[in-house]
Amino acid sequence: xxxxxxxxxxxxxxxxxxxxxxxxxxxxxxxxxxxxxxxxxxxxxxxxxxxxxxxxxxxxxxxxxxxxxxxxxxxxxxxxxxxxxxxxxxxxxxxxxxxxxxxxxxxxxxxxxxxxxxxxxxxxxxxxxxxxxxxxxxxxxxxxxxxxxxxxxxxxxxxxxxxxxxxxxxxxxxxxxxxxxxxxxxxxxxxxxxxxxxxxxxxxxxxxxxxxxxxxxxxxxxxxxxxxxxxxxxxxxxxxxxxxxxxxxxxxxxxxxxxxxxxxxxxxxxxxxxxxxxxxxxxxxxxxxxxxxxxxxxxxxxxxxxxxxxxxxxxxxxxxxxxxxxxxxxxxxxxxxxxxxxxxxxxxxxxxxxxxxxxxxxxxxxxxxxxxxxxxxxxxxxxxxxxxxxxxxxxxxxxxxxx
Ligand code: FEO
Numbered sequence: 001x002x003x004x005x006x007x008x009x010x011x012x013x014x015x016x017x018x019x020x021x022x023x024x025x026x027x028x029x030x031x032x033x034x035x036x037x038x039x040x041x042x043x044x045x046x047x048x049x050x051x052x053x054x055x056x057x058x059x060x061x062x063x064x065x066x067x068x069x070x071x072x073x074x075x076x077x078x079x080x081x082x083x084x085x086x087x088x089x090x091x092x093x094x095x096x097x098x099x100x101x102x103x104x105x106x107x108x109x110x111x112x113x114x115x116x117x118x119x120x121x122x123x124x125x126x127x128x129x130x131x132x133x134x135x136x137x138x139x140x141x142x143x144x145x146x147x148x149x150x151x152x153x154x155x156x157x158x159x160x161x162x163x164x165x166x167x168x169x170x171x172x173x174x175x176x177x178x179x180x181x182x183x184x185x186x187x188x189x190x191x192x193x194x195x196x197x198x199x200x201x202x203x204x205x206x207x208x209x210x211x212x213x214x215x216x217x218x219x220x221x222x223x224x225x226x227x228x229x230x231x232x233x234x235x236x237x238x239x240x241x242x243x244x245x246x247x248x249x250x251x252x253x254x255x256x257x258x259x260x261x262x263x264x265x266x267x268x269x270x271x272x273x274x275x276x277x278x279x280x281x282x283x284x285x286x287x288x289x290x291x292x293x294x295x296x297x298x299x300x301x302x303x304x305x306x307x308x309x310x311x312x313x314x315x316x317x318x319x320x321x322x323x324x325x326x327x328x329x330x331x332x333x334x335x336x337x338x339x340x341x342x343x344x345x346x347x348x349x350x351x352x353x354x355x356x357x358x359x360x361x362x363x364x365x366x367x368x369x370x371x372x373x374x375x376x377x378x379x380x381x382x383x384x385x386x387x388x389x390x391x392x393x394x395x396x397x398x399x400x401x402x403x
Pocket of ligand 1: 165225
């Protein structure tokens with residue numbers, strides 16, 4: 001069997017799996033690893049699309065050599081210069097010094113910034129095409145999806161969109177490379193959502209522009225630089241991106257809190273159960289002390305209701321809650337229905353801070369904030385239930401609209 005995997009009649013998959021890194025960008029947990037995908041189109045000219053993380057350069061080059069056989073590598077198209085894709089360029093130049101890099105004006109600066117002066121460069125814009133024999137590749141600039149130099153490459157013969165980070169997901173590509181070969185495709189969709197929310201989430205308006213540019217293109221396959229190749233699920237993943245890029249939401253509630261001694265767990269459960277009993281599903285409850293913020297951000301991108309709870313800590317919000325708020329502010333996830341709760345022993349004072357946060361986010365305030373002191377009391381539990389019910393009413397009334 002040919003050790004090189006084919007994407008279609010003329011395209012080869014040269015991706016590698018990383019099951020050693022714990023945190024993508026040294027920040028976001030990847031318990032199911034990460035794939036860095038590169039592709040080779042073989043025609044009269046042979047064209048490589050992106051490379052892989054430097055840690056996997058040897059493995060990648062071996063695959064490239066096998067796929068090329070005795071043939072020449074003519075072009076390398078740089079769709080994205082972030083080092084998880086461009087990291088192996090220096091090694092590639094050492095092995096293929098004659099190759100021509102196809103870049104745009106932005107990526108050229110980065111290419112030379114990272115690797116010094118490069119001899120053979122072809123600078124392209126959206127107006128250009130690259131004839132490679134039986135087809136002319138097209139370029140679609142997609143700035144800020146996720147860096148300013150990002151572009152997509154379109155192969156009109158095979159009807160493939162090479163989409164850089166867009167439509168990518170966390171997780172290795174295990175076994176087959178296509179979405180239809182996975183039995184855990186829902187997991188990949190969820191990891192695609194978490195990847196978007198964490199990595200690309202603050203650039204929604206740019207993603208909208210990029211989606212507009214590819215609208216109407218016949219696309220049989222989407223080859224991202226991360227995760228499985230989309231083939232069967234293209235309509236779903238496009239729809240997912242449209243929702244996330246416009247900060248749209250589905251009915252559902254995220255209750256997220258932190259706690260030092262467990263008292264807010266009682267309140268979070270009271271609120272969540274009240275919302276669930278009133279008809280909201282799903283209700284996702286997260287304790288940031290034990291669950292990573294990346295999953296919470298993913299769910300806040302998805303669901304229409306958010307209730308946040310924090311202890312008072314040195315007269316401030318609890319640090320993990322502050323971290324969540326700052327990440328949400330950066331990503332401008334709005335609008336959402338919003339409620340909050342808090343606690344403290346001698347001076348519980350987080351309510352005003354959470355109210356201010358909600359106002360700054362232009363979130364729609366729902367119900368009355370609940371402030372408990374020390375431990376749960378019946379009257380406070382009743383307030384929590386009322387907050388959960390009020391949130392349920394808001395969520396079930398329809399998607400929040402910007403005011
Ligand atoms: Fe996968 Fe923006 O790099």
